[in-house]
Amino acid sequence: MSERCAALLRDQGTDYAAALSAPxxxxxxxxxxxxxxxxxxxxxxxxxxxxxxxLRHLLGRYAGPGRSVLVAGPHADEVVVALADxxxxxxxxxxxxxxxxxxxxxxxxxxxxxxxxxKLDPTEKxxxxxxxxxxxxxxxxxxxxxxxxxxxxxxxxxxxxxxxxVLVHDNRLGVHHTVRLEPGARERLDSxxxxxxxxxxxxxxxxxxxLAARLTTAGLSVDASYAAFPDPAALTVLIGxxxxxxxxxxxxxxxxxxxxxxxAAAFRDxxxxxxxRRLVKRALLAGAETTVAPAWLVIARGPGDAPAVDRHELLVxxxxxxxxxxxxxTAGEVRTTVVEPLAEPIERSGLRRISEPTAPGADDGYVLExxxxxxxxxxxxxxxxLELAQFDTWLRALALDGLLSGPAALAGVADVxxxxxxxxxxxxxxxxxEPVPVETAAVRAVWQLAVQLITSGQPHPWPIASNxxxxxAIMLGMVGQGVGAEQVREAVELHLRLETAxxxxxxxxxxxxxxxxxxxTPGTAAVDVPGFRELTEALWRQRYEASHLLAMMEWTEQxxxxxxxxxxxxxxxxxxxxxxxxxxxxxxxxxxxxxxxRDSRKxxxxxxxxxxxxxxxxx
Amino acid sequence: xxxxxxxxxxxxMHHANYHYGHAHLLAxxxxxxxxxxxxxLQGYLQHGWNMGDGxxxxxxxxxxxxxxAWSEETRRxxxxxxxxxxxxxxxxFAYLVEMEPEPAGAPEPEGTIFYPFHGWEGxxxxxxxxxxxxxxxxxxxxxxxxxxxxNEYRMKSVRKIYEKAGFRVICHGYRGFWWREHNRDFxxxxxxxxxxxxxxxSNRLCSAVWYGALTSRDVAVYGDPMVLDNADPTFGGEPxxxxxxxxxxxxxxxxxxxHALARLQLGADELAHPDELRxxxxxxxxxxx
Numbered sequence: 001m002s003e004r005c006a007a008l009l010r011d012q013g014t015d016y017a018a019a020l021s022a023p024x025x026x027x028x029x030x031x032x033x034x035x036x037x038x039x040x041x042x043x044x045x046x047x048x049x050x051x052x053x054x055l056r057h058l059l060g061r062y063a064g065p066g067r068s069v070l071v072a073g074p075h076a077d078e079v080v081v082a083l084a085d086x087x088x089x090x091x092x093x094x095x096x097x098x099x100x101x102x103x104x105x106x107x108x109x110x111x112x113x114x115x116x117x118x119k120l121d122p123t124e125k126x127x128x129x130x131x132x133x134x135x136x137x138x139x140x141x142x143x144x145x146x147x148x149x150x151x152x153x154x155x156x157x158x159x160x161x162x163x164x165x166v167l168v169h170d171n172r173l174g175v176h177h178t179v180r181l182e183p184g185a186r187e188r189l190d191s192x193x194x195x196x197x198x199x200x201x202x203x204x205x206x207x208x209x210x211l212a213a214r215l216t217t218a219g220l221s222v223d224a225s226y227a228a229f230p231d232p233a234a235l236t237v238l239i240g241x242x243x244x245x246x247x248x249x250x251x252x253x254x255x256x257x258x259x260x261x262x263x264a265a266a267f268r269d270x271x272x273x274x275x276x277r278r279l280v281k282r283a284l285l286a287g288a289e290t291t292v293a294p295a296w297l298v299i300a301r302g303p304g305d306a307p308a309v310d311r312h313e314l315l316v317x318x319x320x321x322x323x324x325x326x327x328x329x330t331a332g333e334v335r336t337t338v339v340e341p342l343a344e345p346i347e348r349s350g351l352r353r354i355s356e357p358t359a360p361g362a363d364d365g366y367v368l369e370x371x372x373x374x375x376x377x378x379x380x381x382x383x384x385x386l387e388l389a390q391f392d393t394w395l396r397a398l399a400l401d402g403l404l405s406g407p408a409a410l411a412g413v414a415d416v417x418x419x420x421x422x423x424x425x426x427x428x429x430x431x432x433x434e435p436v437p438v439e440t441a442a443v444r445a446v447w448q449l450a451v452q453l454i455t456s457g458q459p460h461p462w463p464i465a466s467n468x469x470x471x472x473a474i475m476l477g478m479v480g481q482g483v484g485a486e487q488v489r490e491a492v493e494l495h496l497r498l499e500t501a502x503x504x505x506x507x508x509x510x511x512x513x514x515x516x517x518x519x520x521t522p523g524t525a526a527v528d529v530p531g532f533r534e535l536t537e538a539l540w541r542q543r544y545e546a547s548h549l550l551a552m553m554e555w556t557e558q559x560x561x562x563x564x565x566x567x568x569x570x571x572x573x574x575x576x577x578x579x580x581x582x583x584x585x586x587x588x589x590x591x592x593x594x595x596x597x598r599d600s601r602k603x604x605x606x607x608x609x610x611x612x613x614x615x616x617x618x619x
Numbered sequence: 620x621x622x623x624x625x626x627x628x629x630x631x632m633h634h635a636n637y638h639y640g641h642a643h644l645l646a647x648x649x650x651x652x653x654x655x656x657x658x659x660l661q662g663y664l665q666h667g668w669n670m671g672d673g674x675x676x677x678x679x680x681x682x683x684x685x686x687x688a689w690s691e692e693t694r695r696x697x698x699x700x701x702x703x704x705x706x707x708x709x710x711x712f713a714y715l716v717e718m719e720p721e722p723a724g725a726p727e728p729e730g731t732i733f734y735p736f737h738g739w740e741g742x743x744x745x746x747x748x749x750x751x752x753x754x755x756x757x758x759x760x761x762x763x764x765x766x767x768x769x770n771e772y773r774m775k776s777v778r779k780i781y782e783k784a785g786f787r788v789i790c791h792g793y794r795g796f797w798w799r800e801h802n803r804d805f806x807x808x809x810x811x812x813x814x815x816x817x818x819x820x821s822n823r824l825c826s827a828v829w830y831g832a833l834t835s836r837d838v839a840v841y842g843d844p845m846v847l848d849n850a851d852p853t854f855g856g857e858p859x860x861x862x863x864x865x866x867x868x869x870x871x872x873x874x875x876x877x878h879a880l881a882r883l884q885l886g887a888d889e890l891a892h893p894d895e896l897r898x899x900x901x902x903x904x905x906x907x908x
Contacts (some may be wrong), residue, residue, distance in 0.1 A: 477895030482905040548683020
């Protein structure tokens with residue numbers, strides 16, 4: 001049953017006065033099949049709108065003055081505006097009339113087409129067709145319903161012979177569907193009058209190959225295909241076909257880190273079956289990232305003289321904003337190139353956004369976090385000490401008078417790539433404006449690993465019922481650094497600044513977050529992605545701890561009884577011996593008795609020995 | 620004496636942590652202010668080399684407690700026996716060797732220290748001491764020191780057998796019981812004795828033999844292994860010792876191989892840093908570097 005059921009919830013209804021007073025818009029065309037009293041911008045009715053710096057970068061390659069662009073379906077405003085700002089002539093197809101009117105009013109330079117995709121004029125062709133939202137929101141509730149395959153065909157038809165189609169296609173086998181924990185999602189979303197996850201449509205392309213084949217049949221050829229992470233609506237990591245499945249690629253370690261960070265950001269506070277990072281990590285090891293990618297982004301060209309398609313190995317960008325960079329490798333050298341700079345310098349909570357991320361040039365090495373997790377899982381304490389000591393030494397060597405500046409001050413173990421020449425930083429996002437004490441930076445990095453070990457249910461060689469402070473103390477102890485709660489608190493404050501800068505936390509959110517981070521105990525399930533699996537792990541740890549505490553109470557009770565009895569007896573003896581003549585007499589008597597017993601035993605043993613000797617002599 | 624009286628409960632969880640001055644040694648390593656009176660360890664410290672789960676057979680176990688095992692192999696075995704919270708810390712003796720490296724000008728070691736297999740307060744052994752002595756005398760060259768367990772050492776008849784054989788008879792002391800009468804310097808004395816000798820031998824593979832191998836002494840296990848009353852066969856008993864660690868058996872053994880094995884069994888390469896150990900054992904942290 002819909003959460004917005006009219007019988008239960010008061011709807012605001014239509015604001016007729018506002019509708020009548022709104023100036024008419026001249027850049028809006030109704031195609032037919034447009035939806036009234038509907039919006040795709042409401043997260044309760046529909047999913048999030050696609051956006052992201054890498055998407056904007058790719059689209060920018062095919063837009064430009066004199067080019068005609070069709071944006072099919074709902075997209076974040078910034079994506080469409082960027083296309084219009086490039087000088088292209090942009091038409092934007094929206095099924096919701098409300099959304100279309102808003103778009104037309106807010107963006108007079110754009111032609112807004114309102115209605116279902118089936119009503120598009122088949123004779124109108126475009127240099128660039130953009131469907132970053134996929135095809136699921138191109139049908140309207142009104143009129144004809146096209147299947148997914150037909151919708152793809154319809155988009156392909158709109159491409160000029162020398163044009164390009166940029167399509168993001170949702171992968172039903174993607175990690176975001178696999179880990180989804182949304183009972184009743186189908187009933188919850190007003191947009192799903194037909195289930196989005198119909199597994200029984202054999203025509204819907206279910207792999208990049210099937211998608212390419214469908215587009216080829218429709219007259220296009222796929223020039224580039226990306227595995228897109230972490231969410232179809234917020235693509236921040238694109239894996240090019242040159243890197244997909246290549247487990248020996250030198251870009252692989254960077255890919256792992258980039259994906260882990262992207263997934264953490266996308267799934268933050270979103271209840272899931274299990275943390276998607278684990279599944280993706282396994283897929284990466286198997287070279288199966290394309291199979292589990294939430295979506296595939298394909299760039300297909302018409303048969304004519306379309307612009308050349310750039311092919312990137314790895315593109316990483318912000319979910320909001322413009323910043324994007326490419327990571328590539330040539331002849332064993334890994335390069336990081338900013339493809340879209342920051343729109344303007346950003347400073348938040350005493351941190352500065354890094355505008356030129358760097359990556360170590362060497363291609364042979366490992367990400368410190370992965371190595372440490374492996375060592376922890378295999379109980380390799382020696383290896384763990386060596387790695388942590390190397391990290392600690394490296395960090396301290398970067399410090400000046402005990403203070404650390406630059407990206408290293410906020411580096412976690414996931415941001416460190418260890419090569420033959422030693423540790424080096426992977427691309428990071430923030431650096432402190434003012435230097436921070438190196439001790440605090442080191443404690444933060446290790447504490448973060450401790451939190452990860454506990455909350456993700458990763459195996460580690462230390463006590464099960466350790467909290468984050470315990471584990472931090474043990475790991476820093478491995479490098480000879482004693483740490484107390486005060487140092488951990490300072491590290492948590494530094495971490496909070498990082499999260500505040502990155503996630504733009506409000507003051508009350510910072511307060512709640514601080515309390516959450518300071519209280520990571522064995523029973524803490526997650527601090528970023530709330531996974532059901534991780535929750536059951538935490539529950540197991542809690543039960544373990546609780547049953548141990550009960551057993552311990554019982555034992556302690558026995559011990560107290562035993563000790564009380566022992567102390568009481570001894571006290572009685574002491575008093576007796578000290579105070580009474582009888583006691584003194586008894587003490588002397590007991591000593592005498594002991595002497596007699598000892599000597600009589602000695603006598604008996606001696607007699608036995610003599611008899612035995614005599615017997616032996618007789619024999 | 621009070622130490623021999625059976626306490627109200629059976630052998631308890633934590634008092635074995637103080638056997639041989641183990642807890643005291645670790646406290647010294649961790650630079651605790653009063654190492655002679657260390658705070659309680661938050662778990663069970665393995666108190667002797669064993670081929671089981673790290674706990675002495677029959678130890679009443681408080682469910683869910685940590686077990687501080689000497690080696691990774693013991694941790695694995697313990698896990699296989701259903702124990703979960705097992706943490707590898709290394710043997711206290713290995714910490715002692717770390718703290719007290721062999722002095723450069725130490726006198727040349729000579730002779731053999733012989734550890735006849737012993738029982739303990741709860742289990743006696745039966746076997747022919749004289750036969751064992753004859754074999755030791757036949758194999759070993761140079762002076763022989765026999766190190767007896769404290770209760771055998773107190774039995775003049777047993778002691779006399781070894782004395783009559785011309786052995787120097789010693790005892791490392793009483794390991795303590797129920798928090799009383801511990802010889803806190805037990806291992807310190809043992810280390811000194813081991814270093815006096817060139818060879819360490821026993822008729823059964825035991826902690827002392829591993830300690831000898833760790834201190835780079837030639838070690839050998841041979842002779843009648845004797846029989847322990849009510850020996851627990853759960854982990855394979857004496858025959859398994861021979862089968863699993865044949866490198867230590869025989870009159871002559873390979874010193875490099877036995878030393879390497881000892882490092883593994885005593886966790887000598889797994890020793891924790893003092894700050895790390897404090898955190899593991901549940902002792903107060905030191906905030907100085």
